[in-house]
Amino acid sequence: MSTHDVIDQRLRAALGDLRPDPEAFESGVKDRMAGAEANDATEDGAHAAIAALPGWVRAAASVLPVPFLAGGKVLAGAAKTAPLSVGSKLLGWLALPAVAVCLALGGFVFAVVQTRRATSAEAASANAAEYKQAMSAWMRRWGWLAALYFGALYVALLTSHGGLLFAGLVGSFFVFAFALIALARAGLATRQAIGSLCGAGFWLLSMFFGMGMGASATPHLLAPALVPAVWYLGWGIFAAIQFHGRSRDVDEKTRKGRALALCMVPVVALLVGWVIVPRLMPTTAEDVQEYVESFDRAKHGSATWEDWEFCATWLRESGRTYDERRPRALFEATLRGAQGPYMLSRGMRAGLLRPGDFRGLRELEKRRTHLLRPSMTFKRLFYTDQDDWAVRVTLAEGGFTPAERAFLAERLIADLKDAAGDDKPFRVLEDTLRITQLLELLGHPIDLATWRPQVHKWLEACHKHDGSGFRRGGGFATYPSGAPSYDGTYYAVALMRIYGYPASIDANEVRSFLQDDSKATTGKYIVTITKDMFEALPDVPKPTFWDYIVYERMLIVSILLVLLCLYAMLAAPSIPAAAGDAADAEPPSM
Amino acid sequence: MDLAQLLDTYRGPLIGLVVSWGASWADAEEVAQESFAQAWLGRHRCRGDWRSAEVFGAWLRGIARGTWRNHRRARIRRERRIRSSEEALAPAIARDATEPTEDTLAVRRAIERLPARSREVVLMHHLEGSPVADVAALLGTTAKTVEGRLYQARKRLRRILAPGGDRVIGTGVFL
Numbered sequence: 001m002s003t004h005d006v007i008d009q010r011l012r013a014a015l016g017d018l019r020p021d022p023e024a025f026e027s028g029v030k031d032r033m034a035g036a037e038a039n040d041a042t043e044d045g046a047h048a049a050i051a052a053l054p055g056w057v058r059a060a061a062s063v064l065p066v067p068f069l070a071g072g073k074v075l076a077g078a079a080k081t082a083p084l085s086v087g088s089k090l091l092g093w094l095a096l097p098a099v100a101v102c103l104a105l106g107g108f109v110f111a112v113v114q115t116r117r118a119t120s121a122e123a124a125s126a127n128a129a130e131y132k133q134a135m136s137a138w139m140r141r142w143g144w145l146a147a148l149y150f151g152a153l154y155v156a157l158l159t160s161h162g163g164l165l166f167a168g169l170v171g172s173f174f175v176f177a178f179a180l181i182a183l184a185r186a187g188l189a190t191r192q193a194i195g196s197l198c199g200a201g202f203w204l205l206s207m208f209f210g211m212g213m214g215a216s217a218t219p220h221l222l223a224p225a226l227v228p229a230v231w232y233l234g235w236g237i238f239a240a241i242q243f244h245g246r247s248r249d250v251d252e253k254t255r256k257g258r259a260l261a262l263c264m265v266p267v268v269a270l271l272v273g274w275v276i277v278p279r280l281m282p283t284t285a286e287d288v289q290e291y292v293e294s295f296d297r298a299k300h301g302s303a304t305w306e307d308w309e310f311c312a313t314w315l316r317e318s319g320r321t322y323d324e325r326r327p328r329a330l331f332e333a334t335l336r337g338a339q340g341p342y343m344l345s346r347g348m349r350a351g352l353l354r355p356g357d358f359r360g361l362r363e364l365e366k367r368r369t370h371l372l373r374p375s376m377t378f379k380r381l382f383y384t385d386q387d388d389w390a391v392r393v394t395l396a397e398g399g400f401t402p403a404e405r406a407f408l409a410e411r412l413i414a415d416l417k418d419a420a421g422d423d424k425p426f427r428v429l430e431d432t433l434r435i436t437q438l439l440e441l442l443g444h445p446i447d448l449a450t451w452r453p454q455v456h457k458w459l460e461a462c463h464k465h466d467g468s469g470f471r472r473g474g475g476f477a478t479y480p481s482g483a484p485s486y487d488g489t490y491y492a493v494a495l496m497r498i499y500g501y502p503a504s505i506d507a508n509e510v511r512s513f514l515q516d517d518s519k520a521t522t523g524k525y526i527v528t529i530t531k532d533m534f535e536a537l538p539d540v541p542k543p544t545f546w547d548y549i550v551y552e553r554m555l556i557v558s559i560l561l562v563l564l565c566l567y568a569m570l571a572a573p574s575i576p577a578a579a580g581d582a583a584d585a586e587p588p589s590m
Numbered sequence: 591m592d593l594a595q596l597l598d599t600y601r602g603p604l605i606g607l608v609v610s611w612g613a614s615w616a617d618a619e620e621v622a623q624e625s626f627a628q629a630w631l632g633r634h635r636c637r638g639d640w641r642s643a644e645v646f647g648a649w650l651r652g653i654a655r656g657t658w659r660n661h662r663r664a665r666i667r668r669e670r671r672i673r674s675s676e677e678a679l680a681p682a683i684a685r686d687a688t689e690p691t692e693d694t695l696a697v698r699r700a701i702e703r704l705p706a707r708s709r710e711v712v713l714m715h716h717l718e719g720s721p722v723a724d725v726a727a728l729l730g731t732t733a734k735t736v737e738g739r740l741y742q743a744r745k746r747l748r749r750i751l752a753p754g755g756d757r758v759i760g761t762g763v764f765l
Contacts, residue, residue, distance in 0.1 A: 007744045007748055007751075008716070008744070010693065011697060012716055012719060013693070013697070014694045014697035014701070015713070017690065017694075018615055018717065019717055020601060020605060020622075022597070022601065025601055025619070025622075025623065026594065028619075028620075029593070029597065029623045029627050030627075032623055032626075033627040033631055036627055036628065036631055037631065
């Protein structure tokens with residue numbers, strides 16, 4: 001025996017224990033082949049189905065968590081975009097923001113949990129890892145982009161620059177919905193996965209709109225709360241269909257989950273009712289009257305009195321009588337106290353300051369002296385609203401000689417002229433209204449023909465097309481560089497009643513701003529009375545049918561999207577009863 | 591050539607080859623099974639006549655390399671989710687339950703000490719005593735080359751295993 005043979009013998013002996021068992025090895029190979037053949041049958045079908053889809057749908061599929069949608073029967077790389085044109089890819093990738101919204105803030109967890117519950121316990125445990133893997137892969141690949149878009153959208157909406165991004169999101173949802181329909185028809189998306197994803201998206205959008213975050217981005221002629229109502233309704237329909245779809249053969253865990261869900265229904269209904277329903281109920285004149293009569297606390301002092309004054313004035317002008325005992329009692333407390341000039345002005349205009357109170361006004365003589373004191377350097381009054389009450393009280397007492405009235409009128413006009421020469425006059429709308437009213441009382445009415453162009457110029461300067469924060473655009477600011485507000489819009493409309501409606505202002509924008517979506521504050525009363533005053537203006541054009549289409553585009557889009565997603569959901573097959581048993585999938589029901 | 595013949599031909603060389611890439615014996619057996627399954631199911635996609643030993647050998651080696659890479663990556667990323675290595679090792683441990691002799695341990699350490707190419711052919715050829723031609727087919731080289739490497743390996747092993755031979759520092763193949 002040669003030395004080589006000896007070495008060979010020792011090598012064979014050393015490796016002998018490590019030799020595989022041929023039969024076990026062959027059996028292992030055959031098992032793997034059997035598993036691979038079963039998978040291939042499914043994957044080949046899935047690959048063929050994806051290959052048969054239109055290019056843009058394949059591109060959209062590449063940004064969707066397709067294995068999750070398909071119940072884990074499609075490989076993550078099945079949706080190939082390499083042979084597609086740039087246009088198809090861009091169109092398909094538009095779906096990404098919508099997917100991001102559906103998956104953001106727990107949508108992923110929601111979807112996984114929903115899908116797991118939708119299947120039998122065995123199927124759930126078998127598929128859960130695949131779902132998790134699919135979603136993790138999606139997050140790794142697209143999560144950063146989705147987070148970037150979602151963050152940008154959030155910031156843009158808060159800073160009132162979300163219009164374009166929001167329009168993009170809506171477009172994205174359409175691509176998403178049509179892609180889902182195509183995938184559903186091809187059997188590549190399960191009913192449960194579509195329901196979970198869309199349900200999560202709808203829920204988030206309803207919260208988004210329900211909290212008023214989308215308000216500044218979308219104009220409306222109807223109640224803005226209709227949009228979140230549609231999303232909530234969509235979520236409810238999706239939840240109900242899924243709930244109904246798993247009514248048979250459920251295990252104990254699912255039954256407990258269902259009982260818990262049923263307990264949550266009243267809570268959710270209460271929340272929805274609290275957020276949405278009040279906003280769908282218009283504020284009536286009776287509500288305004290109740291507010292005026294029940295006014296017994298000025299939470300924010302002069303500002304709260306201002307709201308009350310608007311409403312009380314509107315009621316009086318509408319010929320409605322109201323019980324002013326409670327506001328009078330509150331006003332008496334003010335009279336006994338500091339007697340702030342703004343409060344006195346509001347009380348005087350609203351009729352709360354009565355002749356019997358005049359003697360007790362500590363600052364009256366001082367203000368009168370100030371009003372009639374000739375100045376060496378200027379004629380202006382400067383603080384019209386602070387002096388408003390003194391002028392009105394003196395006139396009510398029959399004071400002021402004709403010469404004094406003419407002098408005061410001259411000073412008020414000087415205020416207006418000074419504001420006209422100022423690029424950014426402060427509280428110009430309010431001051432102009434008060435000056436105009438005081439001039440009328442002094443018997444020296446303003447020359448409307450002369451001042452109309454200037455007042456219209458101020459109105460245009462104060463009209464804000466863009467919203468601010470949680471408030472839509474279309475309203476008026478109290479001064480040109482300010483943000484749109486309810487009081488600014490009230491003053492603007494009050495001026496329009498005197499100086500006429502400027503044709504350059506879009507009436508529908510103003511109507512959009514005057515939508516009642518501030519149920520929790522007194523703003524709802526201001527909105528109601530301002531809208532009433534605005535619609536009563538003779539020159540304001542009425543909205544056309546087309547205007548409703550344009551301004552309610554978000555509502556129309558919301559309804560369409562819910563219907564499209566509903567169609568996609570119903571067109572998709574259900575998850576097979578057992579994991580991996582793709583052949584058992586129900587045929588599309590639509 | 592049917593599956594059983596292919597298994598008999600390439601089972602040992604393939605497991606030896608995968609072990610030489612750094613796989614444990616249990617992983618190597620798994621990778622080899624998976625590679626055989628894929629190679630057999632996809633044999634019609636093979637470029638050339640898969641019945642040819644050279645063609646099938648290259649095809650099988652390519653699949654095994656990819657499978658091993660995926661296996662290793664998957665193990666790193668999803669250690670908890672893949673089949674536990676301890677589970678896979680169980681049969682090997684059972685076969686290896688008998689205490690190895692001192693000579694066996696010495697030879698195994700000597701194999702670890704071999705250069706990569708020599709260790710590769712030793713493991714492929716001697717695991718099941720496979721013909722040099724089959725090893726060559728799987729490596730995509732000639733039988734002469736394999737014989738040459740085996741010759742060099744034997745010489746090196748003889749030197750290592752000789753009394754007072756080179757001090758062995760294992761590479762971990764048999765650990």
